[in-house]
Structures are given as C-alpha cells and as structure tokens.
Amino acid sequence: MSFSFFKPSRPKTPQEVAKAINDSLMALDTQTVVEVRALEKALEEVEKNFGTMKCMVSGDGETEPNMDQVSQLALEICKEGVLDLLIHKLPILGWEARKDLVHCWSILLKQKVDSTYCCAEYIENHLELLDFLVVCYDNKEIALNCGNMLRDCIRFPTLAKYILESASFVLFFKFVELPNFDVASDAFSTFKDLLTKHETVVSEFLTAHYDEFFDLYEKLLTSPNYVTRRQSLKLLSEFLLETPNSHIMKRYILEVRYLKVMMTLLKDSSKNIQISAFHIFKIFVANPNKPREVKVILAKNHEKLTELLENLSAGKGDEDEQFEEEKELIIAEIERVAQLSNF
Template identity: 40%
Template sequence: MKGLFKSKPRTPADVVRQTRDLLIYAQRSPDSRESKREEKMAELCKNIRELKCILYGNSESEPVSEACAQLTQEFFREDTLRLLIMCVPKLNLEARKDATQVVANLQRQQVHSKLIASDYLEANIDIMDVLIQGYGDTDMALHYGAMLRECIRHQSVARYVLESQHMKKFFDYIQLPNFDIAADAAATFKELMTRHKSTVADFLSKNYDWFFAEYNSKLLESSNYITRRQAVKLLGDILLDRSNSAVMTRYVSSRDNLRILMNLLRESSKSIQIEAFHVFKLFAANQNKPADIVGILVANRSKLLRLFADFKIDKEDEQFEADKAQVVREIAALEPKELS
C-alpha cells in the first residue's frame, strides 16, 4: 500500500472524519446510483485501511503515539465506533478484517493515560449486544467475536456481558458446528470467566444455580468431545482460582457435580481424564465433605484407587504426582461414619 497516501497530507483526525462521513453514507439505503456507491465503498475501505496503518504502522514505519492519540480522540468524540461496527456486514472481506483490527486496537489506546474506549462503551453498552449476536451469523462471527474479546478487556464491559441475557447463549455458541466460530466463542467465554477476577466471583455467587446447571448439562455432559474437554479444563481454572474459593466450596459439596466429574474421569480420552482429575481432587481434598460425598467416594473406593494406580501422564510432573498421592490418601482413609 505504500505510496498510496503520500500525496494527501491528511491528519489522523481528518481520516476519522472522512471515514465517518463515508460510514454514514454506507448506512443509508442504497437508493443512489450504483456506480457512485461502489466508488464510495471503495474509498471507505481505503480509509479504514489507512486508520489501521496509523494505529499499527506498516513495514516501513512504527506507529506514532501522537497520531494514535489524535485518531482515538476523534474516533470517540462522536459515534464512529458504532457506525463502523454496524457497517462491517457491508464491507468486503479485507475491509472487515481491517475494521476488526482497528476496533481491537482502539480498545487499548490511551489518551492522557486514560482508556477513553472504556468510557465510550459504558455509555454505549448496547453495542455489545450487536457484537455478541454476531456469533449467530456465520459471516460476522469471527469479526465481531474478535472485537468482542477486545472490548471485554474493560471490566465494566465484561460485567455488563456477564450479567446480560446473552450469557446463556454462550452455552450454545460454544457448540456451533463451525469449528472456527465455536472455538472463537469458547475463547471469548473463557476470557469472560477468567479475566476480571472480582467481577467473575461476584457473578458466580449471584448466578450460581442456573450457571452451573447449564455448565454441567450443556458442556460437561455434552456429546461433543471438544466441548467436554474445554469445559472441564475451564472448570478447573475457575474453581482453582483463589477469588472463587466460595464458589469452589459450594461446587465440591454437590453430589451431582461429583457424579459428573467421576464420569469424566472414566473417559477414554487421556486429556479429559487429566483435566477431570484436577477438579476431582478438590472433592477429595475438601475437609468438610458432606456425608453423601463421602458415601459415594467410599462406595467407589476400590475402583478409584485402581484407576489412580495406573493414572500417569506422559510428562513427569511432580505436582501432579503429589496431588494424586494426596487424593489416594484421602480416599483410602475415608470412613463412612456419618452414614452408619
């Protein structure tokens, strides 16, 4: 692209303003003559490409922070972000990708050491609805998904998404038949559930019942291998996070949860087995095991001990061996006292 823009010494703010005008044009219903429209759309794509070049630099030059700040300021001074996001379906593939990268980059731009994107999104939080629903559209999913993941870097935005009705839809998005889209949704879901610790802990304690009911039935007991595997891994990450300790204690006191995890332990997939172990060990290590949990563990004691005896991972892992030894000790020492 070099040399293309050399003759036009426009400021970054100029580029933003011109992009905005073109976006407004593109949004209008296509009643004007087609040829003119094509021309304008081509110009819009060029402008978006230039925005990207300013923000990321190109092969010849690094981005200039002053230019980036100007661009960002102008971008959020008016409603350009919303316009751009709404117009993505009207762009060609290359411009869609450029737009995605522009939106992603803007989330991290600081103006006077302030993330103004965060303030903008807080005031325009409904944009998130558009982005999340993108997972339902095969053509938009990867673009909107990538933008969404960048936006939930802002804690307030993540909180909104977690508490919105959209949260339930993720359980379906994760299992969409298109692998690339399902994987993208899973990455976003994981980001939501792990990035902002206090927000996540707060969300889980308030929404414990429906969330884990869905998590268990739709993800951990899914017929889809990859869903189960990702879900059990993420569950381990969530429960082992110190900020979620209250949630963890609650989770490992449920006999239904234990049953699901024990089924995952019996899977023929080594990877799932290992991830399941990292959750199962929490049930075993719990020092205040409810009687029914103890009951199940005692009833399955010999089977569990046999399983763990041959339970090895390919790579040597001291922590894993130590955990295993402790789980075995716990189970071996169990007495079904309260049941008798």
Template identity: 40%
Template sequence: MSLFSRRKNPDQLVKLLKDAFADPSAPAKPSKDGTAVEEITKRLSEMKLLLYGDGEQEAKPEKCAQLAELLIASGLVPKLIMGLDKLPFEARKQFAQVYNNLMRRDLAGFVSYVDRKPEILSALVAGYENAEVALNCGTMLRESIRHEILAGKILYSPDLWKFFDVYVHLPNFEVGSDAFATFKDLFTRHKNLAATFFTSNFDVVFAKYNCLLMSENYVTRRQSLKLLGEILLDRSNFDIMMKYIG
C-alpha cells in the same frame, strides 16, 4: 517526503468515511471514487496506517488522539460494527485493527465511550451468529475484555448466557473455538471480578456449566473441563470451589 505524510488528516478521513457509510445501502452503490465499499476500505486502511505508523514514520500521538475523538463524535463505530457483514474481508480486518488500537491505548477515553454505549458490546457478541464476521468480532471483544469495566458489562448482561447456550456449541469449529476463547477470558482475566460474579450467580452459572460438561461435542466437553479446573483451582475462587465440590 513519505507517502504517509501526504495522507489525509483525521478530520478528512472521518468525514470521507462518514459520507461513504451514510446510506445503509451504500456498500452496493457507486461513488465518484469507485464503489462506496472501496471508499470505506480505503479510508479504514488509511486510519489503520495513521494509528500504527509504517516503516518510514511512526504514528503521531496527537493525530491518533484526534482520530479517536472524531470517530467517537461521528457515531461511526457502532454503525460500522452493525454493518460489518456488508464489508469485504480486508475492510473488516482493517476496522478490527482500528478498533483494537483505540481500545488498547484508550485513546480519547475510548473505553469509557464503549462503556456508555452498551449496543457496541452487544453487537460484537452477536457477531458470533454470522460466520463471516465472527472472528473479527471475537478479536474486538477480547481486546475490550482486557478492560475490567467492559468485562463486567458483558458478565452482567443477558449476552453472557448466549455463550453457554449457543456460541460455544456452534458447528463451525473456528467460530466455536473463538467463542470459547472469549468465554474463557470473561472468567479468567479479571480474577476478583469473576469471583464476585460466581458468588452472586452460583446456581445459574454452574447449572449451565454442568450442561457444558455433558455436551455431545467432545471438544466442548474437553475445553469446558479444562477451564473449570482453572477456575476452581484459582486462589480467588477458593470459596467457589468448596461450594462446588460440596
């Protein structure tokens, strides 16, 4: 029998994770199995294994769906995102992999769940303000943006303007570059959605975009110019291009 088959079931995993994360100060408090943060890391690792499988056994679809349902019902997803900076590197990485798997496969209606919980996407966007969690939040954001309904949620929220005004200018090169990758996905992944957004918000969007083209940061200027060309030359943005150059 493989180690995988002896691991805890989804119900046990979610209950143990919820217990470990129940107290906001839990990561600093001991638990009977070691520190609470070690418990959280362990359970996230087991959840990742359940969702992705291992070399001996593939992931079981029914268990994956059950885990997703239980995580949604538990309310742990937003709590984990908001407490991500209290967790060590490995736990943050594992949680991002769990989130991305649920999102990519839309297990138990995970996409609709995130759509109904705007605080999740807002917390992920705000993750760019903390270099320790920024890259983890970036991967989760881009996985979310693959779904048009969630991309639209960000495009039409106040969070979008933080990319123009703050995040793509961050002095930390890795974080600023990651933020720009997310920024680019928002404007290029779903062509019709972006075209509608540009049409409805032309003046404010391109006033802010022109500021990017005049940034003191050479990398920001170069990336912005390249992205602008990609946006304007896309067939779905023909009317936008004509208005911009006019």
C-alpha cells in the same frame, strides 16, 4: 494554468479521516445496499478510508505513526459517533475492510486521551454495542472479526463485567458448540477471557449467579463433543482454583451432582479428560468437611473408584511422581470413608 494536481496530496488530519470514515459508512444506507453498483462503489470508499486509518495508526512501513495523531483520531471517532457505525456496519463490509478495522480497533482502544481510554469509555456509555458484537457470533462471515474486537473490549474490567451480567452472556454456552469449528473455538477463547481476565469481577459474578451459571456449565462438561468437554473441564480448573474464587470452589465441592459429573469424566475415553477430571475430583475427596451425601457416593462406589484411579497415570516424569502420590492419598481417603460408613 495550474498544475497543482501533480503535487503530492497533503496528509489528512485525524478530523478529516474520522469524517471521511463517517461519511463513507453512512453511505451504506438501505438504498445503497440494494443497488449492487452503488454498494460496490460505497464499499470501495470505505475500504480506502480504512486503509488511510490503518496507515495513521500503524505507520506506512517507512514512517512510524504519530501517537498524538492516533490519540486524536480515537477522540474524533468517539466524538462523531463513528464507533457505532464501525460496529453496526460490520456485517456489510468486505473482507479487507473488516481485517483493517480489527487491526485499528485494537490500537484505538488502547489510546489514552487525558488519562482516559476514550474508546472504552464511549463503549461504557453505549453498552448495546457489546451485545451487538456478541450476537455477531451467529454470523459466521464476521464471527472471527467480532471475536477479536470483543477480546480487545474484555481487557477493560467494566466492559467484561457488563458482558458477564448481560443477557447476551448465556449465548456463549451455545456459541462454543457451534458446528463451525473455527467459530466455536473463537467463541471459547472469548468465553475463557471473560472468566479469567479479571479475578474480582469474575468472583463477584459467580457469587451472584452461582446456580444458573453452573447449571449451564454442567451441560458443557457433559457435552457429547470431545473438544467441548476437554476445554470446559480445563477452564473450570483454571477459574475454580483462583484464590478470589475459593468460596465458590468450597461451595462447588459440597454438591453431589458435580461430584457425579467428575466421576463420569474419570471414565471418559480420553486420558487427557480423565487426568483433568482427577484434579477436580481430588478436591471433593480431600475436603475435610465432606457432606454426608458426598461420603455416601464415595463409599458406595469405592471399589470402582479405586480400580479407576489405580489404572490412571500422568506419565510425565516428575509430574507423574507427584500425581502418583496424590492418587495414593485420594485412594486411601476413599477407603477410609468406606470403612467408616454405616450407609
């Protein structure tokens, strides 16, 4: 008589874990999904296998993970096409399984095999997976999971570049204003990463898509939603003032329509927005090569602008002192333009 079932089970190899995950995700086919009992059983199996994967990549609390095994698992998941299933089956998975997947995803994407990030390379060759993750912001059940997974992908310049240049990118201008605050905030975090993580990639993108990008961005700056206005204005300052984007900034401050946006934001009911708007407005005014149209606007509105600026204060010690100095210079320049104008 054999009592082998009393023996502790042998730990699974990375190949076995990858195969088990693959098989359990494949079991979530159309037929299973419509049969409630079959779906419950299939989802339990997926959750169990994801738990095994999580132990392999993170350790079990007592033992540290074996990094060779973690790298091998990353390789196997790519080799068997499991990465596709992990993403495409995401909408069906339960809460616990999704949480474990997001945790493992972050670790697996960082694994190098023969000096190559194999998961990132796999995604480079299957870029439609990124489009799928972006579109998932429309599904509030999985939006935050997909957001985390997307931000892990955006760490890689090639993947960030693809999203920026894809048709999916324009969806972010909608997602950041979704009525669900948590989803909208998460979408904005991803949007911000896309525009700030890789300076050269962003500079090339803005150069090639200047008009369409800033047309869409203007709608965020003039949104009726306070959070959208404040976040997008702050983000504009961040990426516009990056050194690789200096040519973009020079182009931006020549345009009267964007000067008018900043002048409107200077009158915003929020002091935070007024201060942020001032830091971009001052670049329009301080520009030594102001076009005639900009000078006309400044001259025509010099009294209102002077009054607005005189009532504006940062109120933060040393920062306030610097702010007041800058303000005085900007008011003086507006007065100078007004005096010289014959408009």
